Structures are given as C-alpha cells and as structure tokens.
Amino acid sequence: MVPIFIQAFSLLLQPGSLLAMAVGLVVGLVVGVVPGIGGPFALALLMPLAYNMDPLFGVVMLVTLVSVVGNGGSVSAILIGVPGTPTNVATIIDGYQLTIKGEAGRALSACLVASAIGGIFGAVVLITIMPVMRSLILSFGHPEQFMLALLGISFIAILGEGSMIKAAVAAALGFVVALTGYDPISGVPRYDLGLVYLYDGIKILPLTLGLFALPELMELYRERENAPPRTFSLSEVLQGIRDVFAHLFLVLRCSVLGTIIGMIPGLGGDTAVFLAYAHAKQTSQYPERFGHGEIAGVIAPETANNAKEGGALIPTLGFGIPGSVVMAILISAFIVLGLQPGPIMMQKQPELIMVIALLTGITNVVGSFICLIAAKGLVKLANLRAKVLVPWIILLIVIGSYVPNKSFADVIVTTFFGFLGLFMKTFSYPRVVLLLVVVLGKTLELNFWMGLQYFGPAMFLRPVVILFMTLIMGTFWFELYRTKRRRASST
Numbered sequence: 001m002v003p004i005f006i007q008a009f010s011l012l013l014q015p016g017s018l019l020a021m022a023v024g025l026v027v028g029l030v031v032g033v034v035p036g037i038g039g040p041f042a043l044a045l046l047m048p049l050a051y052n053m054d055p056l057f058g059v060v061m062l063v064t065l066v067s068v069v070g071n072g073g074s075v076s077a078i079l080i081g082v083p084g085t086p087t088n089v090a091t092i093i094d095g096y097q098l099t100i101k102g103e104a105g106r107a108l109s110a111c112l113v114a115s116a117i118g119g120i121f122g123a124v125v126l127i128t129i130m131p132v133m134r135s136l137i138l139s140f141g142h143p144e145q146f147m148l149a150l151l152g153i154s155f156i157a158i159l160g161e162g163s164m165i166k167a168a169v170a171a172a173l174g175f176v177v178a179l180t181g182y183d184p185i186s187g188v189p190r191y192d193l194g195l196v197y198l199y200d201g202i203k204i205l206p207l208t209l210g211l212f213a214l215p216e217l218m219e220l221y222r223e224r225e226n227a228p229p230r231t232f233s234l235s236e237v238l239q240g241i242r243d244v245f246a247h248l249f250l251v252l253r254c255s256v257l258g259t260i261i262g263m264i265p266g267l268g269g270d271t272a273v274f275l276a277y278a279h280a281k282q283t284s285q286y287p288e289r290f291g292h293g294e295i296a297g298v299i300a301p302e303t304a305n306n307a308k309e310g311g312a313l314i315p316t317l318g319f320g321i322p323g324s325v326v327m328a329i330l331i332s333a334f335i336v337l338g339l340q341p342g343p344i345m346m347q348k349q350p351e352l353i354m355v356i357a358l359l360t361g362i363t364n365v366v367g368s369f370i371c372l373i374a375a376k377g378l379v380k381l382a383n384l385r386a387k388v389l390v391p392w393i394i395l396l397i398v399i400g401s402y403v404p405n406k407s408f409a410d411v412i413v414t415t416f417f418g419f420l421g422l423f424m425k426t427f428s429y430p431r432v433v434l435l436l437v438v439v440l441g442k443t444l445e446l447n448f449w450m451g452l453q454y455f456g457p458a459m460f461l462r463p464v465v466i467l468f469m470t471l472i473m474g475t476f477w478f479e480l481y482r483t484k485r486r487r488a489s490s491t
Contacts, residue, residue: 008354011056012362020057021359024064025367031065032072032084043326043333055337059352062333063359066326068367070305071115075371078107078298080393082213082400087305089208090273093432094290094297101293105233108375109240110295111302112368114251117244118303119364121255122262122310126357129314143459145264146447147468149271149440154472170424170433177202177434178441185449197409204439206401206410210417211435213397215425217390237372243295250280250296251303258304262311271443274436276304282478291432310360317341317353 011017027046043062050058073084078095091111098107153171180191181201192198244251254276261272280300281290290297316327334341339349346353401414424431451459459465 004350004354007351008358011351011355012060012358014056016054016057017060020053020061021064021363024061025068025363025370028065028068029072029367029370032069032074032088033076043330050333051336053337055339056352056355058337059334059339059356060359062330063356064363066330067119067306067309067360067363070302070309071112071364071367071371074111074115074302074305075108075375076396078111079104080396081217082393082396083208086205086208087273087308088302089212089435090277090301090432091298091305092212093277094292094294097291097293098295098298103236103293105236105375106240106243106295107298109237109372110243111240111298112371112375113241113244114299114303115306116365116368117251118255118258118305118307119309120361121252122259122307123357123359123361123364124310125259125307126310126313126317126360127354141454141462142447142451143455143462144464144468146444146451146459147465147472148261148264149444149447151275151468151472153437153440153444154476166427166429167433170429170431171437174434174437175441177207178438179445184442184446197407201442202413202438203405203410206414207417207438208435209397209401210414210419211421211424211431213393214414214418215421215431217393218422240295244299247296247299250283250300253279253283254300254303255307258307259311261304262308263314271439272304272308273301274432274439276300277432278436306364310357313356313360317356318346 012021024046043065046062046065050062053061070085070087073088074091074095076082076084077088077091078099081092081096081099083089083092095107095111098104176191178201180198182189182199189199257276257279258272261275277290277297277300280296281287284290284294284296286294312327316331331341339345339352397414398411401410402408421431423429424434455462460469
C-alpha cells in the first residue's frame with residue numbers, strides 16, 4: 001500500500017497533473033456556482049478536451065471537476081438562495097436564512113470547512129475499503145434500498161414542524177409528484193394529464209428552484225432598508241470554523257452517512273443530503289431552529305454531499321457500476337481514455353485508483369480554500385438592493401431550469417412550484433417534507449416491487465432490512481418521546 005501511495009503522489013506532482021487539476025478546479029467551481037448546469041454538463045463539456053490528453057492528466061482533470069462542483073454550488077445556495085447543483089438544495093433551507101440574518105460569512109465558512117472534512121473522510125474510506133468492498137456493496141439489494149428510502153421517508157415525523165397533519169399533506173403531495181410518469185414495472189404512464197412531458201416524471205431541479213428559490217425572492221423583494229448587511233469578516237470565518245468543530249460528532253456521523261449512501265448505486269447525492277439534514281435535526285437539542293438559520297442545518301448536508309463522492313467512486317472503480325449519473329458519465333469518460341473501471345483496473349492500475357482517491361480529498365480542501373478567498377467579493381452581491389438583485393436571480397432561476405433539458409416546460413414547472421412554494425410557506429406547510437418524498441419516492445416504489453419479485457415476502461426477513469425496520473420504529477418512538485417531554489416542560 002505504501003509504495004502505491006508514494007507512486008500515486010509522485011504522479012500527482014507532475015506539471016501536467018497540476019495543470020489538469022487547475023483546469024478541473026476552475027471549471028468545477030464556476031459550473032457549480034451557476035445554477036442548473038451541474039456536474040454532468042461540465043463532464044460532457046470537458047470530455048472532448050480529455051480525449052486529446054494523456055490518460056493520467058485526463059483522469060486528474062475530470063475527477064477534480066467532480067470533486068469540487070458541489071463546493072461552488074453551495075456558494076450560490078447560501079448567498080442568493082439558488083442551488084448551484086441539485087445536491088446543494090438542502091443547504092438553502094438554513095444557509096440562505098443565515099445570509100438574511102447577516103451571517104453569510106459564518107454560513108459559508110462552516111459550509112466549506114465541513115465540505116472539506118467530508119471530502120477527506122470519503123477519500124480515506126475509498127483508500128481503506130477497496131479490499132473488502134465487494135461483500136459490502138453486494139449486501140445492499142432491492143429490499144435494503146427500499147428500507148433505506150423508507151427510513152428517509154420516516155423522517156417526516158422530524159421535519160414536519162408543528163402540525164403533523166400539514167406534514168402528512170405535504171408528504172401525500174410529494175408522493176403524487178414522485179409517482180407521476182411511467183410506472184417502473186408496467187411502463188404505464190400515471191398522472192400525466194395527457195401531457196407527453198409528464199411521461200418521464202417531474203424533474204427535481206425545476207421543482208426545487210420553484211419550491212425554494214422563488215418564494216424567498218418575494219421575501220427578498222420586501223426586504224427593508226434596515227435589514228442586516230451581508231458581511232464576510234475574519235471573525236465570521238473563525239466563527240464558522242468553530243461551529244464545525246463544535247459539531248464535530250455530527251460532521252463525522254454525516255460523513256459516514258454520505259459515504260455509505262454514495263456507495264449504493266441509484267440512491268444519489270440528493271438522498272444523502274436530505275438524510276443528513278434530517279439526522280441533524282433529529283439529534284439537535286434545538287430542532288425548532290432548523291429552517292430559520294441553524295448552522296447545523298448547513299454543516300450536515302454539505303458534509304454528506306462531499307463525503308458521498310468518495311463512496312460513489314467505490315462501486316464505480318471496483319465493479320464499473322456507476323453510483324450516480326455523474327459517475328456513469330465519468331465511466332464513459334474513462335473508457336474514452338482507454339481505461340476500464342472495475343476489477344481489471346484495480347489489479348493492473350492500482351496507482352491510478354490511488355491517484356483518484358487522493359484527488360477526492362486534496363481537491364476538496366483546495367476548492368474550499370478558493371471559495372473562501374473568492375467569497376468576500378461574492379458576498380457583496382448579496383448586499384445589492386433588492387430591486388437590482390431580484391431580476392438577475394430570476395434570470396438565473398430561468399436559466400437553471402431551462403439549461404439541463406433545453407425545455408421551456410421545465411420553466412413552467414418552476415413557475416408552478418414557485419406559487420405552490422409561496423402558498424406552503426405562507427400557511428406553514430413544510431416544503432422540505434414534500435421535496436424529501438419526491439426525492440425518495442421513486443426509489444421506494446421501484447425497489448419495493450423489485451424486492452417482491454425477487455424475494456417475495458421473505459424480503460422483510462433479511463438482516464439489514466430488519467435493522468432498518470428497527471431504526472424506523474425507533475425514529476418514531478424517539479420523536480414521540482421528545483415531543484411529550486417538550487410539552488411537559490412547557491406546561
């Protein structure tokens with residue numbers, strides 16, 4: 001292991017590798033900041049360039065891009081309430097509220113430091129788990145993925161602030177949205193209203209932009225002149241760093257959560273960040289602060305977001321099985337470069353596997369540092385008068401919803417969910433519950449039916465499934481107990 005580590009590090013120090021890393025950093029951070037573009041678009045953009053490069057340099061550039069795109073996305077999520085990538089959606093919930101309070105510097109600092117720690121954790125796991133990962137990954141079949149999604153759905157008991165009836169209504173609406181489109185088993189379209197656009201379901205990104213970004217614009221436009229200024233001082237940076245270390249155990253738990261979910265093909269980064277957010281709220285002494293500018297609500301999802309990249313690379317490199325859409329494109333890029341991710345690559349090119357593992361940790365730290373340096377200037381954007389800033393943010397939202405699929409229908413979906421989000425915010429319906437159910441609903445349905453087809457009722461007798469069932473029951477009992485205690489202490 002040590003000779004391979006030394007060899008990989010020497011490969012990274014080559015001038016060509018450093019230049020490729022610089023290109024990946026710049027493109028990844030810029031693409032992350034601009035809403036709606038995301039990692040898949042950036043990878044597709046750089047693939048022709050990588051094709052003409054040495055395979056090592058091409059790998060360095062592309063893996064660097066994948067590792068840092070989430071860092072850039074968190075900046076726009078916190079400063080203007082528009083996620084740079086879909087995996088930054090959960091960061092808006094508390095990150096933008098901190099910006100409104102005049103604590104943008106603190107939120108960005110905590111977010112970026114937590115991201116760096118999560119990235120390092122994912123890289124360490126990637127390095128250490130390779131020898132034993134086969135049995136770990138193969139233990140997660142359809143029944144286990146179904147129960148993991150159900151565990152996430154069960155968090156509505158925690159995320160539903162106040163009225164559980166309103167949380168249930170939001171969850172029901174989320175299921176309707178999630179089940180729109182083709183049935184994954186029979187192929188029959190559902191809830192399509194006769195529209196071809198709805199055959200493939202409602203896209204997550206335009207839904208998210210409408211549900212969270214547009215309602216916040218109304219609040220921003222009504223902002224008073226005496227609103228706290230968005231600042232970015234050294235004291236705020238230090239406070240953000242202290243916040244991360246004050247929540248160090250949460251950071252470690254969310255790193256583990258993000259890495260494990262990243263390992264499981266098909267679950268995706270949006271699952272990781274919302275489970276991390278829900279876990280942070282579940283274990284907090286002050287759950288009522290979440291959604292109103294709680295720093296733990298920024299730290300948890302961003303830690304999981306970056307930790308998941310190391311996890312997603314495990315099935316990608318170990319078996320050639322992509323853990324996400326981004327990893328699927330990355331595999332195709334590797335094939336273009338003449339590489340074959342999987343057991344052959346692990347046996348014949350272990351130094352390249354180590355290069356990739358090192359990159360996921362190093363570039364997260366460097367990317368976070370660059371964002372911190374640039375953030376002082378970017379924070380000034382948030383201090384522009386609302387009448388100046390709002391039209392530009394609306395333009396970004398329109399671009400962000402249109403660009404991924406080149407569809408004006410996505411812009412209409414964004415507008416519709418913008419009005420729905422405004423209604424839900426006005427009448428205190430938990431928007432995050434709706435989004436969580438939409439994210440996990442399709443995974444839940446597909447793996448339930450596939451599990452029944454392969455295992456029948458015996459799917460519920462598998463050890464990991466029983467473990468998850470115990471966790472789900474424990475989640476509800478814990479929340480009921482905590483609610484009862486809060487009511488008793490208030491009387």
